[in-house]
Amino acid sequence: MKKYDVQSCQILSKKQLTEDIYDVVVRTELARIAQPGQFAQIYVEGKTLRRPISICEIGEDTLRFVFQVRGDGTDRLSHSQVGESWNILAPLGHGFSLGDLSRKVCFVGGGIGVPPLLEAARRFGSQATVITGFRNKDAVILQEDFQKAGCRLILTTDDGSAGEHGLVTQFLPEDCQAIFACGPTPMLKALAAQAEKKGIPCQISLEERMACGVGACLGCACKLKTQENPAGWKYGHVCKDGPVFDSREVDFE
Ligand SMILES: Cc1cc2nc3c(=O)[nH]c(=O)nc-3n(C[C@H](O)[C@H](O)[C@H](O)COP(=O)(O)OP(=O)(O)OC[C@H]3O[C@@H](n4cnc5c(N)ncnc54)[C@H](O)[C@@H]3O)c2cc1C
Ligand code: FES
Numbered sequence: 001m002k003k004y005d006v007q008s009c010q011i012l013s014k015k016q017l018t019e020d021i022y023d024v025v026v027r028t029e030l031a032r033i034a035q036p037g038q039f040a041q042i043y044v045e046g047k048t049l050r051r052p053i054s055i056c057e058i059g060e061d062t063l064r065f066v067f068q069v070r071g072d073g074t075d076r077l078s079h080s081q082v083g084e085s086w087n088i089l090a091p092l093g094h095g096f097s098l099g100d101l102s103r104k105v106c107f108v109g110g111g112i113g114v115p116p117l118l119e120a121a122r123r124f125g126s127q128a129t130v131i132t133g134f135r136n137k138d139a140v141i142l143q144e145d146f147q148k149a150g151c152r153l154i155l156t157t158d159d160g161s162a163g164e165h166g167l168v169t170q171f172l173p174e175d176c177q178a179i180f181a182c183g184p185t186p187m188l189k190a191l192a193a194q195a196e197k198k199g200i201p202c203q204i205s206l207e208e209r210m211a212c213g214v215g216a217c218l219g220c221a222c223k224l225k226t227q228e229n230p231a232g233w234k235y236g237h238v239c240k241d242g243p244v245f246d247s248r249e250v251d252f253e
Contacts, residue, residue: 004030004033004090005090008086008087009063009085010027011024011082011085012027012082013025016078017142021139022067022078025059026088027061028090031062035058035091036096036098038092038095039053039055039116041088041210042086044073044076047076049211052210054115065115066142089213093243101123101127102127104129106129106172108131109183110133110168110187111133111134111184113181113182114182115142116182117181122151126151131156131168132156133167137162156168156171169190180202182205188206188250191204191247192248204250205244206244210238210239214239221235222238222242223251225249
C-alpha cells in the first residue's frame, strides 16, 4: 500500500458526544498504515477543499474521528448517516514519535485538541497520565476511552463544574518523562516552556488552515526555528512536516 491513499469508507457508527461534537467510525484499509497523531482530509460534497480531521483511534480496519462543528463543512459531515461513505485521503502528516512505551509520559489536551491524543495514549496504557481541560462539564469528552486504556486521568474545567478547577498546565506530574500535547496555542507554548525547564521532550500537534494537505500548495505555513539562516527561522508546513512537531522547533513568536 502507498504512504497515503484515497478511499471511499463506509460509516459504521456515528454518535453525538456534546452539543456540537460528533464521533464517527469508518471501515477502511487505510487503518493498516495509519499512525497516532496523523490526520485525514475528508471530502465534503459541494466544497472544493477537503476538511482536515485528526485520527482519534485506529482499529484493525477502522478509523475513528471526533470533530466539532465549526462551519458549513463540518456541519455537513455531522449530518452523515451510518451506511453512507466518506471519501477520505489518509493517513497524512507526521504523527507522534512514541519512543520507549515503558516511560512515564503525560498527554495534555485542551478541548477539541483531546481526540488526536487518544490513540497514542492507548499505546502507553497505564504509563500515561492524561490531563484534559474543557470549558465546562458539558464540553467534556473521551474520559471513558482513556480510562478503558488504563491511563491515569486528570480532568480540569475552566469553571470547576467537573474535575479540578484550573488549567491543564498546573497539573503536570513530577515524574513525567515526556509530554505529548494538542490544544490552544497558549497552552502549547506554556507546556513547551515547562518541558524545557524540566529538561524533558515535548511533542505538540499544531493546527493551521489547510488546502491540499500533502505539502503541495504551501497553504499551511508555520514558523520553525532553524540555524540554517541568519534570521533564525524558516517556514515549515503543518500538513507535511507536522502536524506533530518537537516543541523546541516551533517559533511561538
Ligand atoms: C491537522 C488538523 C487536524 C484537525 N483535527 C481536527 C479534529 O480532530 N477535530 C476537529 O473538530 N477539528 C479538527 N481540525 C480543525 C478542522 O479541520 C476545522 O474545524 C474544519 O476544517 C472547519 O471546516 P468548516 O467547513 O466546518 O469551517 P469553515 O467554514 O472552513 O471555518 C469555520 C471556522 O473555523 C475556523 N477554522 C477552519 N479551519 C481551521 C483550522 N484548520 N484550524 C483552526 N480553525 C479553523 C475558521 O477560521 C472559521 O472561524 C483539524 C485541523 C487540522 C489542520
Ligand atoms: S495544505 Fe497544502 S502545503 Fe499544507
